[in-house]
Amino acid sequence: MNLISDCEKNFLLEAASQKIRLDGRQKDEYRKLNIEFGLDWGNCLVTLGTTRVFAQVSCEIYQPNQSRPNEGVLQISAELAGDNKLTDLTKINQILERFYKGSKCVDLEALCIIAEEKVWKIKVDLSVLNMDGNTLGCCSIATLAALMHFRYPDVVSTGEKVIVYSSSERDPIPLSLHHHPVITSFAIFEKYDFIILDPSFLEDKVCDNKLSICFNNHRELCGVDIEGCACLSQELLMKCSNQAATIAVVLVDKIKSAIQIDIKKRSSKSIQGLEPSISEECGIKLSLSDKFNFVGPLTQENANEKIEEIMEVDQSIVKVTTNTAITKCHNNLNQVNTTKKEQDDKLIIIDPESTESSSNDGTDSDVQLISHYSLDDRRTIIGNYIVSDGDDSDDSDNSDVVILD
Amino acid sequence: MLSMEFNNVVLPSNDVSHIILKGDICKKNEKIIGPGLKIVDNKIFVCNSGVLKCKDEKLFWVEYRKKKYSPAKDDIVIGIVAAKTSEMYKVDIGASELATLPYLAFTNATKKNRPDIKLGNVIAAKIKMATPYMESEISCVEYANSIILGQLENGFLITVNLNYALQLRKSNSKLLYHLGQFVPYEIVIGANGKIWIKSASVRTTIAIGNVILKAEHLKEEDIPLLIKNFNKSLNV
Numbered sequence: 001m002n003l004i005s006d007c008e009k010n011f012l013l014e015a016a017s018q019k020i021r022l023d024g025r026q027k028d029e030y031r032k033l034n035i036e037f038g039l040d041w042g043n044c045l046v047t048l049g050t051t052r053v054f055a056q057v058s059c060e061i062y063q064p065n066q067s068r069p070n071e072g073v074l075q076i077s078a079e080l081a082g083d084n085k086l087t088d089l090t091k092i093n094q095i096l097e098r099f100y101k102g103s104k105c106v107d108l109e110a111l112c113i114i115a116e117e118k119v120w121k122i123k124v125d126l127s128v129l130n131m132d133g134n135t136l137g138c139c140s141i142a143t144l145a146a147l148m149h150f151r152y153p154d155v156v157s158t159g160e161k162v163i164v165y166s167s168s169e170r171d172p173i174p175l176s177l178h179h180h181p182v183i184t185s186f187a188i189f190e191k192y193d194f195i196i197l198d199p200s201f202l203e204d205k206v207c208d209n210k211l212s213i214c215f216n217n218h219r220e221l222c223g224v225d226i227e228g229c230a231c232l233s234q235e236l237l238m239k240c241s242n243q244a245a246t247i248a249v250v251l252v253d254k255i256k257s258a259i260q261i262d263i264k265k266r267s268s269k270s271i272q273g274l275e276p277s278i279s280e281e282c283g284i285k286l287s288l289s290d291k292f293n294f295v296g297p298l299t300q301e302n303a304n305e306k307i308e309e310i311m312e313v314d315q316s317i318v319k320v321t322t323n324t325a326i327t328k329c330h331n332n333l334n335q336v337n338t339t340k341k342e343q344d345d346k347l348i349i350i351d352p353e354s355t356e357s358s359s360n361d362g363t364d365s366d367v368q369l370i371s372h373y374s375l376d377d378r379r380t381i382i383g384n385y386i387v388s389d390g391d392d393s394d395d396s397d398n399s400d401v402v403i404l405d
Numbered sequence: 406m407l408s409m410e411f412n413n414v415v416l417p418s419n420d421v422s423h424i425i426l427k428g429d430i431c432k433k434n435e436k437i438i439g440p441g442l443k444i445v446d447n448k449i450f451v452c453n454s455g456v457l458k459c460k461d462e463k464l465f466w467v468e469y470r471k472k473k474y475s476p477a478k479d480d481i482v483i484g485i486v487a488a489k490t491s492e493m494y495k496v497d498i499g500a501s502e503l504a505t506l507p508y509l510a511f512t513n514a515t516k517k518n519r520p521d522i523k524l525g526n527v528i529a530a531k532i533k534m535a536t537p538y539m540e541s542e543i544s545c546v547e548y549a550n551s552i553i554l555g556q557l558e559n560g561f562l563i564t565v566n567l568n569y570a571l572q573l574r575k576s577n578s579k580l581l582y583h584l585g586q587f588v589p590y591e592i593v594i595g596a597n598g599k600i601w602i603k604s605a606s607v608r609t610t611i612a613i614g615n616v617i618l619k620a621e622h623l624k625e626e627d628i629p630l631l632i633k634n635f636n637k638s639l640n641v
Contacts (some may be wrong), residue, residue, distance in 0.1 A: 003497050005485040006525045007601065011561040015607045022611055 004205045016189040021203070027196045028243060031134075033251070035145050035258040038269065041172065042150030042208045046142040048199070052129040054081075055142035057150040061113065061164075062121035072119040074101055078126040078139050089128065092136050095225050096126075099181060103222035107176040113155050114161060120152060122175065133200035134213055140183035143188040145255045149262070150175055155299060179216040180252045181223075182242035186211040190230035195240065197247070213241050215248035288289040292360025415451045415467060422449040425465050441467025471567045474499040475596035476535035481552065483562070483595030485527050494522065496530070499564075499597040502540050507532060510544035511555065520545075520556075521569060527557045527601060529593050548627065560603030563614045569621045570598045580620050583632045584613060588639065605638045612638055 015022060025031070031049030038044065042057030062073055076096045078089045100106070111120035124146060126139050149171035154165045187199035187207035196203060204210065209228035218224055221241060226232065265271045409415060409424055425436060426449070431442075438444070441453040442465060451457070455469025469596070474482070482494035487503055495503040506528070507543045523530065530543040531554060545554040572578065574594050581592065590604035590613055600617065604610045616635050620628060 003485050003487055005527045006523070006524070007527045007557065007560050009525070011607065011610070015611070018607055024611075024615075175599055220476065253548050281444055342430065 004202070008202060009206050013189070013192075013201055013246045016095070016194045017192045019192070021196060021200075023200060024184075025198075027194065030247065031199045033141070033254060035141070036256060036261040036274055037145075037149055037258070037271075039271060042146045043274075044058050044142060044145045044149060044160070046138055046145060048134060048138040048141070048198070050130055050132040051138045052135060053078075053135070053138045053142040054127045054129055055146035056125045057146045058123050059120050059152045060123070061162075062286070062337050063121040064116065068108075069116040070112045070119075072106075073107065073121040074106050074124075075121065076100055076126070076143060078128060081127045081129050081132070089135075090140055091227075095136060095183070095212060095223075098141060099183060099223040100143060103181050103214065103216070105177050105179050105181050105216070105222075107178060109381075110176050111152075114157055118157075118162060122147075122150070122152070131201065133187050133202070134205045137183050137185045137198065140181075140214070141251060141255065144180055144252070145183055145258065147175055148177060148255060149259055149392050150179070179218055179220065179222075180255070181214050181216040182248045182251045183214045183223075184251075186213070186240050186244075187232060188228070188236075195236070197243070211237075211240060213244040214248050215241070217243040217249055217252040219249065221245075223311055258366040300347050303316070310360045391405070409457070409601075410458060411446070414455070415457045416454045417450075417452055419451045419572050420448055421451055421457065422447075424480065425449050430505070436455075436461060439464060439466030441469055468568055472499075472598065473501065474567060475542035476500050476504065476532050477596070478532055480532045480596035481529060482529050482532060482597040482602055483527060483529050483553075483557070483594075483599040484597075485594060486522055486524055486528065489524065494530065496543060498541075498543070498595075499599065500569075504530075504541045504543045506543050506545065509541075510546055512545065512547045522556055527560075527562060529554050529557055529595065529601070534559065552593075557601050557603075560591070560601050561610050561614060563600050563602065563618060565598050565600060565618065565621065567596070567598045568638055569598060570594055570600065573600075573617070579625075580617070580628055584635070587632070587636050588613065595608075604605060609639060 010083045023028065032047075036047075040056075043056075044055050046053050046055070046172065064071060064073070073339040076093065078092050079087055084252075106122065111122065112166070124143050126142055128135055128234065151167075151174050153167065153172050154170040156163045156165070185196070185199060187196050187203050188194075188209035188211060189196075190208045193205060198206075199207060199210075207228070209226065209230040209232065211232070212225040212227075214224070224237075226242075235313040258296065264273070409419060415421060421442070425438070425442075433640070438449060441451060441455055443450050443452045449465075451467060451492055453467050453469040453471075457469040458468055459463070459465045460589065474547055476482075482498045482504075484498040484504060484506075486494050486502075487497045488495035488504075492507060494506040494508070498504045508514060509516070510533070514520055520546050529552075530545045531615050532541055533544045534542040538543060546553050573581065574596070588604055588609050590602060590609065591603040592613075597599075600614075602613050602617075604613060612635055616631060620631060623631060
């Protein structure tokens with residue numbers, strides 16, 4: 001199933017050239033993120049769209065490395081659940097280890113019990129339950145959430161003896177994290193100058209370049225990984241990293257709020273664990289995916305561009321002929337809209353006579369369009385109307401003015 | 406507790422022998438059980454959760470959300486060419502093993518006139534041979550009155566579950582008919598759950614794909630609404 005057919009590839013590239021994403025998302029839109037915590041500390045299930053990663057943090061007492069006798073050990077390993085021969089996750093493992101160890105987000109020295117003899121070894125096991133793009137991003141969210149959620153048992157060393165207290169005797173201690181790094185993934189279609197955030201499985205496979213940027217919640221860069229062969233400009237990297245920084249802040253906030261909710265639930269002893277999120281009903285919802293409310297690709301970008309163009313036309317008209325029919329009509333439209341908005345009516349009915357009088361002839365269809373549009377489409381109507389007028393306006397603008405003045 | 410009847414949901418390990426074997430209209434050996442049912446010790450058990458179906462009091466099966474295709478003879482499937490050997494293509498049809506497609510199994514193909522198909526191309530083919538012990542063999546030879554087989558160019562592939570693909574293939578599927586009233590499009594539905602769609606523009610193709618994916622869990626009455634929605638999105 002890892003095979004990507006030519007059909008899909010070409011289609012996706014064509015869509016990319018038109019700046020459309022298959023699931024109707026904007027190019028900088030993240031899928032729905034859901035973080036659930038299990039009954040144990042450091043046990044969480046992260047769902048990003050339909051990508052699912054389960055994380056479990058465990059700890060054990062371990063002999064430290066000779067080179068770093070007073071530091072604990074952090075180990076991160078990701079595995080594909082089920083048949084793991086199909087996809088190789090070593091790349092993801094490497095990146096995660098590099099970013100999380102390299103950025104020194106976990107205070108490893110605090111994990112030392114007796115220097116050179118006993119330290120805590122923190123192990124993060126990630127199992128990827130469903131791969132639907134942005135596995136790395138999802139894994140990093142799961143890692144961070146699990147690490148932030150994890151508590152390790154309290155330990156007292158009395159010279160010779162080391163006493164490990166169970167959770168009933170003493171409250172376990174959370175890990176001390178200096179900062180919270182999160183990885184944001186981009187897929188880059190170089191040819192079409194199309195950079196997308198949170199790529200889906202197909203986008204991930206087809207794109208020229210994969211750019212993963214790790215930022216923490218203080219907007220500090222923790223690592224960059226570039227996969228692929230396109231050459232990236234400095235500007236592009238800066239733009240992406242700015243975007244990644246803002247997203248990282250949002251993601252970390254989300255994780256924090258999820259943890260707070262979980263802790264509140266724990267104190268009120270109403271935790272249900274992962275059971276509700278794995279139950280059948282949610283499974284069906286998951287398979288339906290979040291694109292349920294989306295039929296056609298509404299490229300907002302194109303629509304915006306159109307509107308911008310129209311605005312230019314509008315302005316030029318205003319410059320040439322102030323207080324003309326068009327501007328009046330514009331005002332009328334706005335007035336009608338504002339009044340109608342208060343009444344919560346679905347239809348705008350602009351007195352067609354005035355518009356007809358303003359436009360000489362042949363624009364009957366436009367007038368009809370306007371009188372039948374709904375409130376939500378206000379901007380585009382104005383656009384349509386003016387564009388159709390504007391096309392003529394180059395020649396007939398002045399005549400229009402003459403007639404109306 | 407669910408009452409076990411036809412067109413009702415059954416769960417694995419449910420014993421349905423009493424409803425299948427009830428009545429003496431026909432003898433035991435005239436009843437045929439299909440996928441999702443199993444005989445153990447002269448009793449019929451359900452082995453997949455789904456809806457129990459029956460036809461003419463004779464054929465019984467369970468309809469369930471199945472994604473792994475098991476090849477059956479004369480099915481039309483859509484596959485992706487995964488490998489090439491000196492004599493045949495290996496095609497991924499979503500089954501447990503790759504299917505084989507000999508170079509000669511194309512219309513008008515001879516030893517010298519080989520089909521020009523590359524890795525990753527999508528083909529529509531008919532299953533010629535399916536045995537549980539061997540790789541299944543497919544062929545693209547077109548007979549009179551058969552649908553057009555061979556390479557599918559451009560367009561887009563979506564994957565649905567097998568059951569839904571079969572539903573869509575039924576001639577009384579209104580969805581595809583209604584869609585065709587708004588937009589001209591080409592579609593090939595493989596029995597292996599892969600659907601190939603081609604239309605004039607990227608937007609319409611995406612929209613058609615989404616409508617098909619969405620309609621799976623909708624009731625028949627809601628489909629006109631969906632189509633309306635679809636039409637609206639095209640006209641924006």
